[in-house]
Amino acid sequence: MPMPTPAAVRSKIRRSYDDRPYPAADESVLTNPGCKIAPLEWIDALSRPGRESVQPRRILVAGCGTGSEAFSLRRRVPSAGIVAVDFSPRSISIALRLAQRAPEMRGIRFVVADLASPRLAATIGRGFDFISCHGVLSYVPEPERALGNLARCLTPDGALYLGVNGSTHPSVGWRQALSGFGIDVENFRDTRRLREILRACDAISFHDSQSRLSTESAAHLAGDLFGACIHNLPLTEWLRVARVAGLSLCGSYSCGHSLGPLCRRSLTRVLMPRSRAEFCELEEMLIPASFHRLLFMRKPPANPPWDDVDALLAWCPIRTRLHHTALPLRGRSWHALRPVRYRSTAPGTRIDLRIPEWEAEILRESDGSRSLRDILGKIPVTIPAPLLREQLYILYLLIVIDLLPPTPVTDR
Numbered sequence: 269m270p271m272p273t274p275a276a277v278r279s280k281i282r283r284s285y286d287d288r289p290y291p292a293a294d295e296s297v298l299t300n301p302g303c304k305i306a307p308l309e310w311i312d313a314l315s316r317p318g319r320e321s322v323q324p325r326r327i328l329v330a331g332c333g334t335g336s337e338a339f340s341l342r343r344r345v346p347s348a349g350i351v352a353v354d355f356s357p358r359s360i361s362i363a364l365r366l367a368q369r370a371p372e373m374r375g376i377r378f379v380v381a382d383l384a385s386p387r388l389a390a391t392i393g394r395g396f397d398f399i400s401c402h403g404v405l406s407y408v409p410e411p412e413r414a415l416g417n418l419a420r421c422l423t424p425d426g427a428l429y430l431g432v433n434g435s436t437h438p439s440v441g442w443r444q445a446l447s448g449f450g451i452d453v454e455n456f457r458d459t460r461r462l463r464e465i466l467r468a469c470d471a472i473s474f475h476d477s478q479s480r481l482s483t484e485s486a487a488h489l490a491g492d493l494f495g496a497c498i499h500n501l502p503l504t505e506w507l508r509v510a511r512v513a514g515l516s517l518c519g520s521y522s523c524g525h526s527l528g529p530l531c532r533r534s535l536t537r538v539l540m541p542r543s544r545a546e547f548c549e550l551e552e553m554l555i556p557a558s559f560h561r562l563l564f565m566r567k568p569p570a571n572p573p574w575d576d577v578d579a580l581l582a583w584c585p586i587r588t589r590l591h592h593t594a595l596p597l598r599g600r601s602w603h604a605l606r607p608v609r610y611r612s613t614a615p616g617t618r619i620d621l622r623i624p625e626w627e628a629e630i631l632r633e634s635d636g637s638r639s640l641r642d643i644l645g646k647i648p649v650t651i652p653a654p655l656l657r658e659q660l661y662i663l664y665l666l667i668v669i670d671l672l673p674p675t676p677v678t679d680r
């Protein structure tokens with residue numbers, strides 16, 4: 269049998285979402301955060317470290333379904349102009365109907381459009397400084413085309429958030445298992461037999477613990493488990509797709525869980541001079557994700573020169589707003605170790621470290637306006653260069669600080 273064309277697969281997927289709009293067709297979509305995009309604080313810290321927290325002005329929600337993602341962004345960024353796009357006309361008409369019921373949602377522009385269409389930018393416009401595309405590209409036959417279109421709609425320093433399935437997504441094994449029971453995994457049919465098989469698979473997979481696919485809604489199963497195309501890809505593959513689209517990785521919200529143990533065991537120096545993005549690639553090799561929450565920009569983020577301390581001293585540290593860091597009051601001894609807690613509400617992490625007073629002072633002075641050399645000039649002790657870069661590297665990986673490159677001296 270000839271392979272179906274990408275256009276034929278897309279039509280099949282669109283029909284499936286028209287039959288069962290996602291996440292639901294009722295009022296719950298208006299209030300339920302449902303869609304779990306990465307926190308805006310994390311996105312902000314990675315994409316705009318050097319600037320005051322500037323709320324995005326124009327937001328595109330790519331593949332918005334019945335509107336949950338757009339409604340939750342409207343609540344978080346009330347001042348932004350939001351355009352929300354989906355190729356399922358039924359999903360868009362439900363989103364429009366729901367938006368009419370909540371006055372603050374009426375300004376969202378809902379549009380029927382195919383993300384893979386060459387006319388996308390002409391239909392929705394360009395100049396978006398934030399694009400959110402959660403749980404969509406895994407179901408697009410040629411994700412490069414759709415992502416290329418999105419990249420063209422982004423401002424030069426805008427950020428694009430992508431939520432996509434990883435290589436260990438449960439659907440990999442579940443689709444195989446269901447096929448073994450003679451179930452057609454490309455076409456969802458909500459039968460009593462299917463639910464019984466799902467209950468058996470639940471019992472095998474989760475024993476008595478919480479996760480239950482057999483009780484999921486038809487919309488959820490039709491979208492996440494069944495369907496004509498599901499890309500469950502490792503990070504390297506999504507990065508290849510992004511490169512084709514002209515996008516560079518800034519960070520992965522699904523990664524970083526190993527940073528606490530690495531810091532506590534003083535092992536971060538082994539990772540130098542990897543950028544944050546390269547660290548994510550390393551972590552993915554060792555513990556592949558089931559779902560990736562990735563942040564991209566058109567310009568590759570600058571990685572400080574970790575191998576060259578002299579060059580590093582010209583960079584300007586700036587504390588991000590991702591962490592609440594309670595810094596100790598100034599102490600007397602520059603080498604005394606002081607307890608510091610980095611607590612981030614966004615990634616839900618809390619890391620307790622003991623840092624020397626000179627490092628606490630660097631943190632106090634890290635507002636992006638002074639180079640490390642200037643800050644250290646006011647600290648009257650000699651700090652061994654390897655120790656300095658190691659401590660700064662930890663702060664950089666944890667996104668406690670960013671480092672801004674020196675501005676080039678221009679000829680008059």
Ligand SMILES: C[S@@+](CC[C@H](N)C(=O)[O-])C[C@H]1O[C@@H](n2cnc3c(N)ncnc32)[C@H](O)[C@@H]1O
Nearest residue numbers: 285290303331332333354355356382383402403
């Ligand atoms: C799993 S839902 C996710 C909805 C929403 N992003 C959320 O997380 O709540 C995927 C959505 O992507 C839409 N979609 C899939 N392929 C698309 C394409 N090529 N163009 C536009 N929308 C698409 C589907 O119609 C569906 O509404």
